[in-house]
Amino acid sequence: xxxxxxxxxxxxxxxxxxxxxxxxxxxxxxxxxxxxxxxxxxxxxxxxxxxxxxxxxxxxxxxxxxxxxxxxxxxxxxxxxxxxxxxxxxxxxxxxxxxxxxxxxxxxxxxxxxxxxxxxxxxxxxxxxxxxxxxxxxxxxxxxxxxxxxxxxxxxxxxxxxxxxxxxxxxxxxxxxxxxxxxxxxxxxxxxxxxxxxxxxxxxxxxxxxxxxxxxxxxxxxxxxxxxxxxxxxxxxxxxxxxxxxxxxxxxxxxxxxxxxxxxxxxxxxxxxxxxxxxxxxxxxxxxxxxxxxxxxxxxxxxxxxxxxxxxxxxxxxxxxxxxxxxxxxxxxxxxxxxxxxxxxxxxxxxxxxxxxxxxxxxxxxxxxxxxxxxxxxxxxxxxxxxxxxxxxxxxxxxxxxxxxxxxxxxxxxxxxxxxxxxxxxxxxxxxxxxxxxxxxxxxxxxxxxxxxxxxxxxxxxxxxxxxxxxxxxxxxxxxxxxxxxxxxxxxxxxxxxxxxxxxxxxxxxxxxxxxxxxxxxxx
Amino acid sequence: xxxxxxxxxxxxxxxxxxxxxxxxxxxxxxxxxxxxxxxxxxxxxxxxxxxxxxxxxxxxxxxxxxxxxxxxxxxxxxxxxxxxxxxxxxxxxxxxxxxxxxxxxxxxxxxxxxxxxxxxxxxxxxxxxxxxxxxxxxxxxxxxxxxxxxxxxxxxxxxxxxxxxxxxxxxxxxxxxxxxxxxxxxxxxxxxxxxxxxxxxxxxxxxxxxxxxxxxxxxxxxxxxxxxxxxxxxxxxxxxxxxxxxxxxxxxxxxxxxxxxxxxxxxxxxxxxxxxxxxxxxxxxxxxxxxxxxxxxxxxxxxxxxxxxxxxxxxxxxxxxxxxxxxxxxxxxxxxxxxxxxxxxxxxxxxxxxxxxxxxxxxxxxxxxxxxxxxxxxxxxxxxxxxxxxxxxxxxxxxxxxxxxxxxxxxxxxxxxxxxxxxxxxxxxxxxxxxxxxxxxx
Numbered sequence: 001x002x003x004x005x006x007x008x009x010x011x012x013x014x015x016x017x018x019x020x021x022x023x024x025x026x027x028x029x030x031x032x033x034x035x036x037x038x039x040x041x042x043x044x045x046x047x048x049x050x051x052x053x054x055x056x057x058x059x060x061x062x063x064x065x066x067x068x069x070x071x072x073x074x075x076x077x078x079x080x081x082x083x084x085x086x087x088x089x090x091x092x093x094x095x096x097x098x099x100x101x102x103x104x105x106x107x108x109x110x111x112x113x114x115x116x117x118x119x120x121x122x123x124x125x126x127x128x129x130x131x132x133x134x135x136x137x138x139x140x141x142x143x144x145x146x147x148x149x150x151x152x153x154x155x156x157x158x159x160x161x162x163x164x165x166x167x168x169x170x171x172x173x174x175x176x177x178x179x180x181x182x183x184x185x186x187x188x189x190x191x192x193x194x195x196x197x198x199x200x201x202x203x204x205x206x207x208x209x210x211x212x213x214x215x216x217x218x219x220x221x222x223x224x225x226x227x228x229x230x231x232x233x234x235x236x237x238x239x240x241x242x243x244x245x246x247x248x249x250x251x252x253x254x255x256x257x258x259x260x261x262x263x264x265x266x267x268x269x270x271x272x273x274x275x276x277x278x279x280x281x282x283x284x285x286x287x288x289x290x291x292x293x294x295x296x297x298x299x300x301x302x303x304x305x306x307x308x309x310x311x312x313x314x315x316x317x318x319x320x321x322x323x324x325x326x327x328x329x330x331x332x333x334x335x336x337x338x339x340x341x342x343x344x345x346x347x348x349x350x351x352x353x354x355x356x357x358x359x360x361x362x363x364x365x366x367x368x369x370x371x372x373x374x375x376x377x378x379x380x381x382x383x384x385x386x387x388x389x390x391x392x393x394x395x396x397x398x399x400x401x402x403x404x405x406x407x408x409x410x411x412x413x414x415x416x417x418x419x420x421x422x423x424x425x426x427x428x429x430x431x432x433x434x435x436x437x438x439x440x441x442x443x444x445x446x447x448x449x450x451x452x453x454x455x456x457x458x459x460x461x462x463x464x465x466x467x468x469x470x471x472x473x474x475x476x477x478x479x480x481x482x483x484x485x486x487x488x489x490x491x492x493x494x495x496x497x498x499x500x501x502x503x504x505x506x507x508x509x510x511x512x513x514x515x516x517x518x519x520x521x522x523x524x
Numbered sequence: 525x526x527x528x529x530x531x532x533x534x535x536x537x538x539x540x541x542x543x544x545x546x547x548x549x550x551x552x553x554x555x556x557x558x559x560x561x562x563x564x565x566x567x568x569x570x571x572x573x574x575x576x577x578x579x580x581x582x583x584x585x586x587x588x589x590x591x592x593x594x595x596x597x598x599x600x601x602x603x604x605x606x607x608x609x610x611x612x613x614x615x616x617x618x619x620x621x622x623x624x625x626x627x628x629x630x631x632x633x634x635x636x637x638x639x640x641x642x643x644x645x646x647x648x649x650x651x652x653x654x655x656x657x658x659x660x661x662x663x664x665x666x667x668x669x670x671x672x673x674x675x676x677x678x679x680x681x682x683x684x685x686x687x688x689x690x691x692x693x694x695x696x697x698x699x700x701x702x703x704x705x706x707x708x709x710x711x712x713x714x715x716x717x718x719x720x721x722x723x724x725x726x727x728x729x730x731x732x733x734x735x736x737x738x739x740x741x742x743x744x745x746x747x748x749x750x751x752x753x754x755x756x757x758x759x760x761x762x763x764x765x766x767x768x769x770x771x772x773x774x775x776x777x778x779x780x781x782x783x784x785x786x787x788x789x790x791x792x793x794x795x796x797x798x799x800x801x802x803x804x805x806x807x808x809x810x811x812x813x814x815x816x817x818x819x820x821x822x823x824x825x826x827x828x829x830x831x832x833x834x835x836x837x838x839x840x841x842x843x844x845x846x847x848x849x850x851x852x853x854x855x856x857x858x859x860x861x862x863x864x865x866x867x868x869x870x871x872x873x874x875x876x877x878x879x880x881x882x883x884x885x886x887x888x889x890x891x892x893x894x895x896x897x898x899x900x901x902x903x904x905x906x907x908x909x910x911x912x913x914x915x916x917x918x919x920x921x922x923x924x925x926x927x928x929x930x931x932x933x934x935x936x937x938x939x940x941x942x943x944x945x946x947x948x949x950x951x952x953x954x955x956x957x958x959x960x961x962x963x964x965x966x
Contacts, residue, residue: 274849274854303704303705307705308647308704308705308706309643309646309647309706309848309849310849311849312668312669312851312852312853312854313647313648313668313669313698313701313702313704313851314668314669314701314851315669316701316702316704316705317701317704320704320705481669488854
């Protein structure tokens with residue numbers, strides 16, 4: 001596409017979902033926006049690809065888990081082609097003895113849990129309510145831009161937090177304060193006795209992270225993720241895979257006048273007198289705008305595109321040390337028929353299936369992962385998207401998407417040696433639940449953390465542009481000076497998943513950064 | 525000794541086998557034979573690992589020890605350094621009336637090179653380096669992100685892309701952190717570069733006598749390579765005595781020869797060697813704060829309130845807020861118009877003999893803390909560098925100190941009036957003179 005003019009109101013770097021959301025909001029507010037994406041295709045890790053002729057699948061992320069309704073409405077995504085194949089996708093923990101546990105409080109589902117443990121069935125209802133109440137405390141911090149780092153605002157926010165916590169009653173407040181810094185493993189051990197239930201609930205907290213189930217602070221992660229999830233309407237599957245979601249976002253952005261260019265990598269952000277003035281592409285083109293929003297990794301943006309000489313050395317160092325190597329692999333399979341998962345009701349094949357037999361097996365997998373190895377007892381999140389969205393595969397056939405937790409970025413002895421061993425392990429583990437899986441596989445594609453890094457531009461293969469751990473959340477995300485989307489450079493904003501509230505596919509960093517940029521610009 | 529005994533005891537109890545014992549005696553011929561067969565035996569021993577040794581000596585240690593009449597030593601950055609060589613009064617007299625020679629090799633020295641060296645330093649220090657040309661030096665301060673001073677020092681430009689930063693305390697980790705993303709190499713050359721300081725009114729005359737042609741034309745803060753007895757020596761007109769003075773930067777292997785030569789030539793001029801106490805006295809007279817003593821670096825202070833901005837340390841002239849970015853610029857711009865929390869000041873205490881005290885008092889109580897004390901023989905005053913609470917400074921405040929004066933078993937408390945002095949207590953005009961004064965030896 002030819003660009004008639006080289007001057008814009010705003011330039012958005014990166015065409016992942018957060019970049020698109022930011023650009024769309026800016027466009028919707030009447031700004032002239034240019035969006036530049038380095039790779040030939042928009043979407044980053046949200047992509048639908050053919051893994052074998054006529055078998056299409058979301059190659060990266062496979063569920064839309066945390067996007068608030070409001071963004072969908074504001075951007076009129078339905079009008080631009082967004083169709084859900086399934087809403088509120090249920091979560092089911094797969095059991096080796098065919099007594100699969102559905103994460104729900106419906107009486108029939110609790111009945112199965114009762115078969116594992118009557119006490120757990122009671123405790124589960126209470127546990128869910130308690131986690132929801134905890135998450136509700138954090139929700140205002142998650143869906144809004146954070147208060148500025150100033151002591152006064154911070155104090156006001158904390159005071160508000162404490163007040164609303166006190167409303168829960170002093171006993172709950174006490175348990176909240178006691179449990180929050182602890183580990184999810186200890187918490188679950190306290191509450192439940194069924195190993196499968198504990199394992200699966202912990203996996204829900206730990207997916208994509210590099211922490212073990214007994215790591216301090218993982219309870220906060222659980223509550224935080226719960227808060228993000230509660231801000232949306234539960235996990236959803238998109239018709240046509242997540243690539244179609246990106247298509248809808250791009251169409252929405254275009255309808256607001258956003259000019260989108262792919263294969264346009266930004267070489268540097270132009271800085272004049274401490275303010276962003278525009279960008280220069282790798283091809284040498286220069287585009288000017290008083291607002292530049294980058295959804296790229298904070299390190300790539302600040303160290304690569306801005307350059308250390310425009311930044312303080314302490315900030316440079318903190319960015320340089322953002323911890324972000326990945327912990328997951330993705331296996332996409334084409335199947336010539338629906339595998340039989342023993343004991344699973346036919347309606348539940350479209351669910352989100354978790355494989356995590358116990359906390360011990362998770363902890364063991366984590367220990368292996370720490371030493372650049374993977375466990376023989378793998379923890380997995382599985383979906384069979386074609387159950388809800390038949391056109392993804394030829395009639396009667398299916399695609400299966402598997403996220404494998406605790407796969408190291410580098411394997412001891414190299415991935416060359418270990419890649420096939422990992423595939424065998426995954427298929428072996430699957431066959432415990434679906435004995436016919438081996439015969440069904442037509443084609444497959446395994447993406448290790450380095451592949452995820454290369455293919456989707458996610459440094460280290462980490463989903464979140466920096467771990468979602470206690471020291472990299474809220475006003476510390478991605479670094480104290482860069483929280484609240486603003487940077488020390490006037491006119492430059494960070495709008496990617498590296499910014500608050502972080503990962504999960506929420507679009508919130510994009511929305512909130514666009515709002516912050518327009519607020520500052522309006523004032524100036 | 526005890527080791528020996530242990531071995532003896534052990535061998536006592538073992539049945540001796542004379543034949544084998546003899547055959548185990550060192551057989552030189554056999555070893556030579558072995559060496560011929562196995563050259564590995566002659567390989568140099570592995571080098572000492574870094575930081576293996578805590579007590580270091582400078583390349584000039586033996587020469588300096590020769591000058592010592594007191595055996596009073598102290599340590600400076602881990603190096604054994606003379607505290608007083610003869611006596612402080614004599615050393616001081618030589619410094620202010622002739623010249624004093626001292627070994628300042630323990631100064632921390634960093635070599636900074638690379639394509640981005642200039643850009644790196646531009647971001648590191650608070651001052652403007654645009655006018656720093658090759659063979660010149662300039663005092664610099666450097667801050668962290670909050671605008672608090674990490675350290676200060678002297679920056680030499682030795683080549684287009686080669687610099688030397690000389691500081692009082694080590695800063696390697698901060699220098700390396702600041703190098704992230706820059707094509708620059710930072711190395712600590714403290715132990716591989718010896719430095720001899722020659723300060724005093726006759727210092728130029730002595731160097732001239734030593735054959736350093738046109739040394740008198742060297743401008744303050746400038747440096748130049750000279751050839752002394754076939755040894756390359758980099759001479760800079762720098763030092764912290766507040767007077768004319770030079771520092772000579774030389775290879776450690778050559779340093780002893782240069783020292784001997786300077787002692788030989790300088791002695792007839794009345795020059796003497798000086799220790800660390802003299803250096804401290806001279807810098808307090810010159811009003812120069814020392815990092816780690818008079819102020820805490822940003823990373824050394826546990827409480828950020830005890831670290832200082834350059835404005836609080838009197839380094840305002842080392843800061844240029846209107847130039848391109850440097851670390852701490854944003855923070856310093858924000859505090860530019862805010863009154864300082866405390867200030868570092870030179871103070872004079874009118875008393876005829878050396879006093880010991882820490883608290884600077886005013887009518888309301890303790891107004892500040894004195895961190896360096898010195899009795900200046902030339903001024904007949906006690907001098908101090910003190911950090912004063914900004915609330916105590918309003919022009920009219922009368923300060924005093926309460927000193928404990930001990931005479932054998934007699935202890936008395938003395939109240940002595942103290943006042944802030946603007947600028948250095950002792951500033952000798954010769955430090956600016958170009959050409960520097962030369963006095964021919966009579």
